[in-house]
Amino acid sequence: MVAPNADIRSTVQRYLDLVADGTSTEIVALYAPDATLEDPVGSEVLRGREAIGGFYAGLDGLAMTTNLVTLRVCAGHAAFHFEVVTDTGGMKFKMAPLEVMTFDGDGLITSMRAFWSDEDLVVDA
Template identity: 35%
Template sequence: MLSHEDKVRVVESYIDAFANQNPEGVVALFAEDATVEDPIGSPAHRGLEAIRTFYTASMATGAKLKLEGPVRTASDYAAFAFSVTLNYGGEKRVDVIDTFRFNEDGKVIEMRAYFGPANMHGFEG
């Protein structure tokens, strides 16, 4: 099982990949058969090819992530609160909480993102 510090490093790599607009930096964190449910309740992106396509499109929006508080870790999981800033047609912000579940190889096997319309600010215009 990954240590707390290892899990925090994965989260930081995830955030850095957005900062650098580097989809491969995110893809490298996931297991081959991983699922990404973003937001939770929507159909999952399944497998590295689908995950690569999804994050390439996400990063194309210029989304930048900022941690809002410490990463919480337990068992095979990490959970972290963050804000996403987007810069098209004015400042936009989304408040999100992600959960990662890790497999025994230390790769993310399941990602779920918690946010909805009420967490999106500046999108009205």
């Protein structure tokens, strides 16, 4: 069974809301137990909720805002372009990755791959 497109759209938006205002524990709950995460593509692939939780724990406490720019959903996949601004108090850093996620029949994320490189970072956005 493939997750309905509408469910995938909701989960992507909830994911971005949680990256901005949630906790790593809440984010990890969107992932399937044996999910993989590769961020950025080309770096080590993390597998399982513990490793993925460790990745998002690095974002806990940061002042971040997110904005979904474009989302395409088909056949249990989401591809989306979003902006994330991190405000350190003195400076703002803006990234706008493209990400691809796959979902299981229950709508849990089974894989996430983020496409970006250092050259895409904008300071003082």
